[in-house]
Amino acid sequence: MIELKFGRDALRLEVPEENLLGVITGNFPETPTEGEEREKLCRALRQPLGTPPLRELARPGERVVIMASDITRPSPSYKLLPPVLDELSAAGVRDEDVTVLFGMGIHRAHTAAEHERLVGEAVYRRVRCMDSTEGEYVLVGTSSRGTPYYVNKILTECDRVICTGNIDYHYFVGYSGGAKAVLPGAANYETIRANHSMNLLPGAGTGRLSGNPVREDIDEIGKFLKIDFILNVVLDEQKRILAAFAGDYLAAHRAGCAYLDTVYAHPIHELADIVVVSCGGYPKDINLYQAQKALDNGAYAVKEGGAILWVGACGEGYGEATFEKWVRESTSPKDLTERIRREFVLGGHKAAAIARVLQKADVYMITDLEAGAVERLYMKHRPPEALQETLNGVIAEKGGSRAKVWVIPQAGSLFPKLQS
Structure with a gap:
């Protein structure tokens, strides 16, 4: 029996042995304890990549903004923020000089209540928390690809910018991760639209860094807005911290991606x-x-x-x-994929992405x-209680005993790479 997470619950599925190619899972090390998670974070902060430790970078009296992930992301800010603080x-930085800015x-x-749940009660009481959509946006520069970099003004008024988050495909x-905390995190609609429109260009795709126009455009923002330090983590299926990477926003991020x-x-x-x-x-x-x-x-x-x-x-x-x-x-579906090429609109790009998969397979x-x-x-819509029945029916349609099945329980994170 295979368990598949569904919201805060789980569904169970049985795939006949003759059909099952396999369950695609991650190559996970042993599940870390809470103490081991804390040690990974502290070690990364003490031994950062490409920068001095944060306690040597920051100075008393400096104003610091810490970018944190919003509620749609699995990043455990309540674990990441205490050791950063x-x-x-x-370093002598006062709590009243620190703002946690959620990248919306x-x-x-x-x-x-969601702010408090994301950062934890103790952090919520210590420092100011706000969404990046509060306040005004200012232009800090324009990328070599023509993206105007509008970011929340607070990032230009502080002395230090620290980005936190998790790395996923x-x-x-x-x-994800790295400077993505700022763009799209703290950027305005115009900036995000210009950047994300490059997803139609060659080189954009899962697991691609070099030659990926979207990622390169995101990383270039560091030339105009100094990102002093990052803390990124890789999580397991239970959202525990497998590894932590801190320091320079490019060096630490690339190590985390690897x-x-x-x-x-x-x-x-x-x-x-x-x-x-x-x-x-x-x-x-x-x-x-x-x-x-x-x-x-899954489409891969x-x-x-x-x-x-x-x-x-x-x-x-x-x-x-x-x-x-x-x-x-x-x-x-064809209408959606053609429309996004005529007029790139944020939100519309998600509809077009789903439509591209629908042109390959039934969903x-x-x-x-x-x-x-x-x-x-x-x-095709099916209620959760019909999962097993649906699979049985599709197996029959696709050849019965000859139909082959992959199951990916963590497809939001896992990347199946076809080997040539």
Whole structure:
């Protein structure tokens, strides 16, 4: 029996042995204890890559902004921030001079209760917490590719910028983490649109850094806005910290990406008729906008004309108004992929990304979303209790005993790489 995370719960699935190619999982080391997690963070902060330790960088009286991930991300800010604050305190920085800025991009605003839950009660009482969508944006420069870098003004008024977050695969940025905390995190719509429009260019894709125009455009922001220090982590399936990387925003990030590949890049030697993917549960399936990443990763493992069973609760619906608007206005998957080439619009790019997968394979979505919301996006809707029945039916359609199946329980993080 295979367990697939679904929201805050789990579903179970049985795949006949004759059909199962395998369960694609990460190459995980032993699960760390809480004490080991803390030690990994402290060691990374004491021995950073490419910079002095934070306690030697910062000075008394300096104002510090710490970028943190929003509620749609699995980054455990409540674990990352205490040791960072301890390092700043050791440098003589006062808590009242520290602001935690949540990188919202174009996501919805947080409630005060969500701020506290994200950083933990102790940190919430110590320092100011705010969303990056509060206040005004200022232009700090323009990239070599023409992206105007508008960021929250507070980043230009402080003395130190520290970025935190986790590193995952991203379907066009290549990898999350690093300067992505600032762009798209703390950038305005115009900046994010200009940057993300490059996802249609050659080189953009999962697991790509060199030659990826989107990632290179993100990293270039460091020429105009000094990112003094980062703390990035790689998480396991239980969202525990496997490894931590601190220091220079490029050097530490690249080291983290290399480590991620050893854990989450899974070589496969054939494509399947059917791929079953789970986003990995909450918050990766908080809404359809976020859950899309699992579908995209699953598409790397399926044959042309195959089928994907996409498991995601999506309790907050589509998760983004423009995304939903584009879906409602569309007439077919082809219509969406052609429209995004004519007019790149944030939100619309998610609809087009799903449409690209639909042009390769049939998609059955096992979800709490209402049927209409799924069918409007040209997918087949199934309730969570119908997962096993759905798989049995699709196996019969795809050749019975000859149909081959991959299962990816953490498809929001895991990258199946077809070997030539």
